[in-house]
Amino acid sequence: MTALDSASLDSAPQIDRTAPTTAQAAWRAFNLQLALYKHVWHGTVFTSVLLPILYMVSIGIGVGAYIDSSSVGGLTYAEFIAPGLICSVAVMMLGNDMVFPVFGGYADWGGHYLAQRATPLRPVDMLNGHLAYAAVFRPFTNCTIVAVVLAFFGVYTTSWWAAFAVIAAALVSASLAPWLHFWASSLKNDANLNMIFRFAIMPISLFSGVFFPASEMPGFLQPLVWASPLWHGTELARAATADVAPALPPLVHIAYLAALAVAGWFAARWRIQKHLNF
Amino acid sequence: MPNDNEILVRAGDLRKSYGEHEAVRGVDFEIRRGEAFGFLGANGAGKSTTMRMIGCVSQPTGGELEVFGRDPHTQGAEIRARLGVVPQDNTLDGMLTVFENLVVYAGYFGIKKKVAKAKAAELLEFVQLSSRAKDQVNELSGGMQRRLAIARSLINEPELVILDEPTTGLDPQARHLVWERLFQLKQRGVSILLTTHYMDEAEQLCDRLVVMDEGRIIASGSPRELIDTHVTKEVVELRFGPAHTTELAELALTLNGIGAQIEALPDKILVYTNDADDTNAALEARDIRPTSTLARRATLEDVFLRLTGRALVEDEA
Numbered sequence: 001m002t003a004l005d006s007a008s009l010d011s012a013p014q015i016d017r018t019a020p021t022t023a024q025a026a027w028r029a030f031n032l033q034l035a036l037y038k039h040v041w042h043g044t045v046f047t048s049v050l051l052p053i054l055y056m057v058s059i060g061i062g063v064g065a066y067i068d069s070s071s072v073g074g075l076t077y078a079e080f081i082a083p084g085l086i087c088s089v090a091v092m093m094l095g096n097d098m099v100f101p102v103f104g105g106y107a108d109w110g111g112h113y114l115a116q117r118a119t120p121l122r123p124v125d126m127l128n129g130h131l132a133y134a135a136v137f138r139p140f141t142n143c144t145i146v147a148v149v150l151a152f153f154g155v156y157t158t159s160w161w162a163a164f165a166v167i168a169a170a171l172v173s174a175s176l177a178p179w180l181h182f183w184a185s186s187l188k189n190d191a192n193l194n195m196i197f198r199f200a201i202m203p204i205s206l207f208s209g210v211f212f213p214a215s216e217m218p219g220f221l222q223p224l225v226w227a228s229p230l231w232h233g234t235e236l237a238r239a240a241t242a243d244v245a246p247a248l249p250p251l252v253h254i255a256y257l258a259a260l261a262v263a264g265w266f267a268a269r270w271r272i273q274k275h276l277n278f
Numbered sequence: 279m280p281n282d283n284e285i286l287v288r289a290g291d292l293r294k295s296y297g298e299h300e301a302v303r304g305v306d307f308e309i310r311r312g313e314a315f316g317f318l319g320a321n322g323a324g325k326s327t328t329m330r331m332i333g334c335v336s337q338p339t340g341g342e343l344e345v346f347g348r349d350p351h352t353q354g355a356e357i358r359a360r361l362g363v364v365p366q367d368n369t370l371d372g373m374l375t376v377f378e379n380l381v382v383y384a385g386y387f388g389i390k391k392k393v394a395k396a397k398a399a400e401l402l403e404f405v406q407l408s409s410r411a412k413d414q415v416n417e418l419s420g421g422m423q424r425r426l427a428i429a430r431s432l433i434n435e436p437e438l439v440i441l442d443e444p445t446t447g448l449d450p451q452a453r454h455l456v457w458e459r460l461f462q463l464k465q466r467g468v469s470i471l472l473t474t475h476y477m478d479e480a481e482q483l484c485d486r487l488v489v490m491d492e493g494r495i496i497a498s499g500s501p502r503e504l505i506d507t508h509v510t511k512e513v514v515e516l517r518f519g520p521a522h523t524t525e526l527a528e529l530a531l532t533l534n535g536i537g538a539q540i541e542a543l544p545d546k547i548l549v550y551t552n553d554a555d556d557t558n559a560a561l562e563a564r565d566i567r568p569t570s571t572l573a574r575r576a577t578l579e580d581v582f583l584r585l586t587g588r589a590l591v592e593d594e595a
Contacts, residue, residue, distance in 0.1 A: 015359075015387060015388075015389060015434050015435050016359065016387065016388040016389075017356065017359045017360055018356060018359065019353070019355035019356050019359070020355065020388060024388065025355075028385050028386050028388065029386075031382060031385050032371070032382050032385075035374060035378055035381075035382045036371070036373055036374065039373055039374070040373075108367050108369075109372065110371070110372070111367065111368075111369035111370075111371075112369070112371055114365065114367075114369045115365075115369035115370070115371070115383065116386060117335050118333060118335065118358060118361070118363035118365065118369075119358055119359075119383070119386035119387060119434075120355040120356070120358050120359040120386065120387060120388075121355075121386055122354070122355060276335070277335070277336065277337060
């Protein structure tokens, strides 16, 4: 007896023939990302465990030995960079999760969006599933690991409040992930995929007040700082781990990140729908 | 109980345009439950576009389309829940194993993991890939990937399986294995819709088919009906050494009156006839001596040539 016996084909008792709800469909699409993650999770050990240790030892402690704590708000240098590192890891992970895997979703070497298109999933479900993985699952798992690793360096002055740094990192992910999805969905060929690392991820990492106070940047670069989601996230995270008042009221930082996330979601939804309705 | 005469797909004056280009120019057809229905045509004829509209991944720009009595525009997800699709380029996930590809895909249909695993194992047995279950898809040959794509399309026990050129690019052995599996599905009452530009594939698998050319249906019926209606019983193929295109066209003029119709191709002349022996005798009587002569029964390829005046392979560049 196989699943293909005529009786089984006629009755199909276990198969749901109705359209899934938005939440069900996103969960189904998310499961693909989870299945893929099971194959590559060991690679994330580097990003989540070794990378923060290396940063802490080389920059936090090594470079920190030469830095006067008065220049970084009275904190030790390690305390100053720790919250930014947690948020930076979130941005780095997006580079892995939302560039090649999105572009590949439409390509013949990946094609998972094209495969999902033949199922009850709608383009917006594929987007939501991918975002749930990249902007929720990944920051809340990997950034938590980073935060725990950093705790061993004694870089938190606020004890359990430090956990909110992970939420700030997740907000940074949520604000950037849909825009990366939009961008990777708009590309015609893979030759330009690496541009996002050179012209977005790298500058964002450098100009967001992770390694030095953003106020030290020249005035003409300040708009770049204000625009950077990582700066807003780092300000929030630093308030959580070191009890430093953020540059703007916390709600303003949160509102900015949330507005970017919502606008990005609409843009990404428009793009994936256009791409998959041939 | 399913009704055998139930119409699964109904299209009326169905159209699809991409800007100025009209890919499908008003086609009408019905596909009934339990039948194997084929779209035959050269590349660019509009058959894949039509399939995509039936598969609810492409919106028609004109006419009417109903799948399972539903509107693809508003009920696409419900329709796709009842379809199985084997796309031209497989779209398997190369990073996942063979088994995972099936289980993850089953999840898109809301099939519980335990059920999905059992079905995946049974389907791998059906397509003879059980021994490769733990291998990554990238390690499979083209024929194996095709069989896996077929297995994947069956995971939701579809009422209609759509196959877009199921054996294109496969070696003859792999083609025959795919045909055998599709034939088994057909015998089990699964409705099949396929596009192909292989005439032998259409003849073997399809109960009924339509021939498409430049976005229109130019003929429809069973393979036998199409042959009986549009061409003679037999065809005599004549080759004249190195002679080709222009020379053959001139030679074809000297054959006037022999057989029912003469068709000059780039490498040979076809004489459509109801009696190959009579035709050969007539050639001898006119002292026309080809370097080789082949008498065979007429096929769907001849139907296509007769209807469009060109070979399918011409458009494959």
